[in-house]
Amino acid sequence: MSSNSDIRIPARLPLLLTYEGVLLPGSTMRISVDTARNMQLVKSRLLKGTSLKSTIIGVIPNTRDPEHDTEDLPTLHGTGTAGLAVQVVGSNWPKPHYTLLITGLCRFRVIQLLRERPFPMGEVQQLDKLEQYAASDAADCHGELGELSKRFYQAAVQLVGMLDISVPVVAKLRRLLDSLPRETLPDVLTSMIQASNKEKLEVLDAVNLEERFKKTLPLLTRQIEGLKLLQKTRKPRLDDDKRVVPVRRGGVFSGGQFSIEDDGEEEDSDDVALLEKRVRTGNMPETALRVCLKELKRLKKMPQSMPEYALTRNYLELMVELPWSKSTTDCLDIRAARALLDSDHYAMEKLKRRVLEYLAVRQLRSALKGPILCFVGPPGVGKTSVGRSIARTLGREFHRIALGGVCDQSDIRGHRRTYVGSMPGRIINGLKAVGVNNPVFLLDEVDKLSKSLQGDPAAALLEVLDPEQNHSFTDHYLNVPFDLSQVLFIATANTTATIPPALLDRMEVLQVPGYTQEEKVEIAHRHLIPHQLEQHGLTPQQVQIPQDTTLDIISRYTREAGVRSLERKYGAICRAVAVKVAEGHKAAKPGASTEGEQSPGTEAGVPDQEKKSGALGDLALPPEMPIVIDRQALKDILGPPVFEMEVSERLTLPGVAIGLAWTPLGGEIMFVEASRMEGDGQLTLTGQLGDVMKESAHLAISWLRSNAKTYQLTNMAGGADPLEGTDVHLHFPAGAVTKDGPSAGVTIVTCLASLFSGRLVRSDVAMTGEITLRGLVLPVGGIKDKVLAAHRAGISRIILPKRNEKDLEEIPAHVRTQLEFVAASSLDEVLNAAFDGGFCGSQPSHVPPALVSKL
Numbered sequence: 001m002s003s004n005s006d007i008r009i010p011a012r013l014p015l016l017l018t019y020e021g022v023l024l025p026g027s028t029m030r031i032s033v034d035t036a037r038n039m040q041l042v043k044s045r046l047l048k049g050t051s052l053k054s055t056i057i058g059v060i061p062n063t064r065d066p067e068h069d070t071e072d073l074p075t076l077h078g079t080g081t082a083g084l085a086v087q088v089v090g091s092n093w094p095k096p097h098y099t100l101l102i103t104g105l106c107r108f109r110v111i112q113l114l115r116e117r118p119f120p121m122g123e124v125q126q127l128d129k130l131e132q133y134a135a136s137d138a139a140d141c142h143g144e145l146g147e148l149s150k151r152f153y154q155a156a157v158q159l160v161g162m163l164d165i166s167v168p169v170v171a172k173l174r175r176l177l178d179s180l181p182r183e184t185l186p187d188v189l190t191s192m193i194q195a196s197n198k199e200k201l202e203v204l205d206a207v208n209l210e211e212r213f214k215k216t217l218p219l220l221t222r223q224i225e226g227l228k229l230l231q232k233t234r235k236p237r238l239d240d241d242k243r244v245v246p247v248r249r250g251g252v253f254s255g256g257q258f259s260i261e262d263d264g265e266e267e268d269s270d271d272v273a274l275l276e277k278r279v280r281t282g283n284m285p286e287t288a289l290r291v292c293l294k295e296l297k298r299l300k301k302m303p304q305s306m307p308e309y310a311l312t313r314n315y316l317e318l319m320v321e322l323p324w325s326k327s328t329t330d331c332l333d334i335r336a337a338r339a340l341l342d343s344d345h346y347a348m349e350k351l352k353r354r355v356l357e358y359l360a361v362r363q364l365r366s367a368l369k370g371p372i373l374c375f376v377g378p379p380g381v382g383k384t385s386v387g388r389s390i391a392r393t394l395g396r397e398f399h400r401i402a403l404g405g406v407c408d409q410s411d412i413r414g415h416r417r418t419y420v421g422s423m424p425g426r427i428i429n430g431l432k433a434v435g436v437n438n439p440v441f442l443l444d445e446v447d448k449l450s451k452s453l454q455g456d457p458a459a460a461l462l463e464v465l466d467p468e469q470n471h472s473f474t475d476h477y478l479n480v481p482f483d484l485s486q487v488l489f490i491a492t493a494n495t496t497a498t499i500p501p502a503l504l505d506r507m508e509v510l511q512v513p514g515y516t517q518e519e520k521v522e523i524a525h526r527h528l529i530p531h532q533l534e535q536h537g538l539t540p541q542q543v544q545i546p547q548d549t550t551l552d553i554i555s556r557y558t559r560e561a562g563v564r565s566l567e568r569k570y571g572a573i574c575r576a577v578a579v580k581v582a583e584g585h586k587a588a589k590p591g592a593s594t595e596g597e598q599s600p601g602t603e604a605g606v607p608d609q610e611k612k613s614g615a616l617g618d619l620a621l622p623p624e625m626p627i628v629i630d631r632q633a634l635k636d637i638l639g640p641p642v643f644e645m646e647v648s649e650r651l652t653l654p655g656v657a658i659g660l661a662w663t664p665l666g667g668e669i670m671f672v673e674a675s676r677m678e679g680d681g682q683l684t685l686t687g688q689l690g691d692v693m694k695e696s697a698h699l700a701i702s703w704l705r706s707n708a709k710t711y712q713l714t715n716m717a718g719g720a721d722p723l724e725g726t727d728v729h730l731h732f733p734a735g736a737v738t739k740d741g742p743s744a745g746v747t748i749v750t751c752l753a754s755l756f757s758g759r760l761v762r763s764d765v766a767m768t769g770e771i772t773l774r775g776l777v778l779p780v781g782g783i784k785d786k787v788l789a790a791h792r793a794g795i796s797r798i799i800l801p802k803r804n805e806k807d808l809e810e811i812p813a814h815v816r817t818q819l820e821f822v823a824a825s826s827l828d829e830v831l832n833a834a835f836d837g838g839f840c841g842s843q844p845s846h847v848p849p850a851l852v853s854k855l
């Protein structure tokens with residue numbers, strides 16, 4: 001002990017509020033820091049400071065619950081302990097936090113709080129004068145204090161005597177008992193024996209030495225009695241049971257020098273014991289158990305101050321939390337499942353039928369290594385929500401894993417534990433979140449996975465989705481296999497084009513096409529409107545949305561395959577109505593009646609109400625219930641219509657035709673425009689076209705040139721070759737959107753035929769189909785979505801490849817009956833159908849174009 005170790009703490013100290021325990025002078029404590037204020041203190045003081053002074057902080061016990069640690073600083077406990085931060089360990093798991101190892105130096109009192117933010121700073125007064133201990137020790141004090149300290153020392157010796165001296169900590173304590181000044185013993189021993197936080201707080205508050213001895217002596221005696229009792233009950237057992245040390249092991253202040261014990265504190269060893277118990281009772285498979293026990297063994301030997309301690313502990317905690325053998329029981333009743341799917345979703349018959357088949361097979365054979373369903377369709381058509389319904393019908397937990405933009409394979413498979421901040425992947429995290437090993441996992445947007453330098457996440461998914469391999473899926477973080485065979489995977493995507501082929505091969509693709517207008521109206525009135533009303537706290541008695549209004553919203557305010565933006569529009573209407581209703585409540589006065597103000601039978605749209613309330617100034621009258629949303633109200637709420645029927649307007653000049661395009665967002669009509677000017681036979685293409693589309697344009701030009709004579713197509717000067725002395729420009733409007741694919745072939749031919757012949761294309765015709773140099777029309781994809789888009793746009797005749805005729809079966813009957821379909825196998829038929837009265841000079845369609853043998 002060095003008597004001249006005059007520790008003076010700075011007059012201003014940053015204050016750390018602890019929730020976990022009471023730091024006493026002379027003891028060492030591990031404090032977990034995760035509140036905003038404390039984190040700030042660690043960051044800007046401990047991590048940035050370089051001097052010894054900057055590592056001294058004031059630790060103040062806080063009795064308030066950290067959950068309630070709000071913006072304002074709680075009332076501070078008057079006394080605290082100045083402590084030396086010996087170590088700071090940071091971790092990001094499970095959330096960002098620091099663990100501090102702090103050794104208590106001396107008591108202090110907060111005289112004045114200097115500031116509260118970003119962390120509290122106080123002007124403090126040092127209470128314990130450390131050097132004075134040494135002096136009084138030398139003086140061997142007499143009187144009551146002397147008596148007390150003698151008794152305390154004896155009790156401490158007795159306590160140590162009851163412990164197993166072969167345990168290094170006990171041996172050290174024994175040594176320190178003799179070397180430490182007696183005045184420090186109350187603090188040191190209180191921090192070691194079992195005492196509640198309240199008792200420790202009282203010891204901290206006992207600034208007077210005599211009082212401190214008086215407070216701690218009963219605690220020491222209680223510990224001795226407890227030990228005696230324990231030994232008595234344990235006597236008959238094996239001798240080495242004596243090793244049970246119910247004494248806190250911790251850092252001990254030895255005469256001005258602070259020795260930090262490597263071993264953890266009792267609480268931690270309790271935790272480790274608890275962890276071990278959970279590992280053993282966690283029903284883990286053999287391999288996992290073995291790994292956990294090995295890690296536990298390492299953990300016990302590891303000093304807590306090692307950063308690896310926290311990592312290993314986190315790992316073990318994850319291992320015990322994983323649902324190795326916990327599962328829910330499937331409660332599948334096919335009839336109930338059908339009813340539930342029908343009540344949750346309108347239309348989508350094909351999808352629902354396939355899902356029911358899938359579920360029925362699962363019911364018959366529970367260990368089905370079945371295909372993984374992948375719902376492919378435009379956004380907002382209910383793919384995710386069908387997945388959720390499947391989980392409900394099975395009575396399973398549901399978890400959605402969003403894969404959009406994932407480009408690192410460790411997102412799926414986790415990071416190896418050697419990396420700092422390593423974490424398990426999304427699959428294992430999902431399992432931990434749901435707590436059972438047989439949930440329904442919805443892998444959302446599998447088509448949006450991308451590759452990067454960090455590996456290919458699709459490759460990692462292959463293992464997850466392969467029923468032959470996924471019973472032993474190994475996450476890099478876990479490093480032991482986890483059985484995923486009970487998990488039901490469902491994937492969703494907007495298009496199959498960008499799903500890696502190997503992944504696509506493992507899935508059964510179910511197309512979910514867009515909805516027709518009629519289907520949307522039904523969905524809106526059965527599901528979307530009731531849902532939105534409920535969300536906004538409205539009732540059908542307060543607002544009425546007639547079917548005509550819905551049709552208006554669908555055709556004039558939204559243009560989509562699904563119903564998501566339709567639902568958003570209802571949200572906007574509900575918000576506007578909610579304001580009216582709330583205003584009405586406020587303005588309604590007892591006895592004030594609005595009845596009779598409006599002639600019965602008229603539709604009381606919002607604007608009428610506004611007119612009236614406007615006339616009455618601020619005193620708005622309560623609106624009449626229900627508020628009916630008519631076309632005028634719609635315009636007031638949603639603004640002027642976004643989409644107008646523009647088809648006929650744009651076909652007033654030769655050289656325009658309407659094509660049908662398929663995009664991941666559903667079908668669309670697409671205008672193709674052409675113009676010609678004097679030049680030297682150049683073809684210019686604009687509108688962000690892909691290579692395949694450019695090739696289609698060249699094909700179309702070549703075919704028209706070679707057949708110019710037959711169709712009497714001429715150039716600007718009336719010559720036989722349409723391109724001679726003429727430049728042609730082809731444009732595909734909506735230039736910002738990239739377009740590609742062969743299906744615009746027939747449209748380009750029709751558009752150019754119109755240009756070269758000077759005739760108008762029929763404005764109610766839209767077409768799709770790939771062309772060949774010989775003038776054949778080949779089949780294309782996405783027919784259902786394209787036809788629905790044409791129907792939405794008010795087209796009445798659709799020209800499509802003959803080999804696509806079979807796809808028309810998928811189109812709802814009422815849409816089919818409203819449209820006229822022309823199935824064409826050659827360009828000749830296409831042109832005939834596209835122009836009023838056929839296309840002049842066309843050959844009879846049964847004459848095959850002359851074939852030129854390649855041999």
Ligand SMILES: Nc1ncnc2c1ncn2[C@@H]1O[C@H](COP(=O)(O)OP(=O)(O)OP(=O)(O)O)[C@@H](O)[C@H]1O
Nearest residue numbers: 344345346378379380381382383384385523527563
């Ligand atoms: N047939 C339907 N019947 C009832 N509600 C539907 C139907 N189709 C879609 N919806 C509703 O439309 C909304 C959007 O659906 P959902 O989120 O499932 O779309 P999604 O196809 O998964 O879209 P994305 O590809 O963008 O994820 C949901 O509120 C859903 O309830």
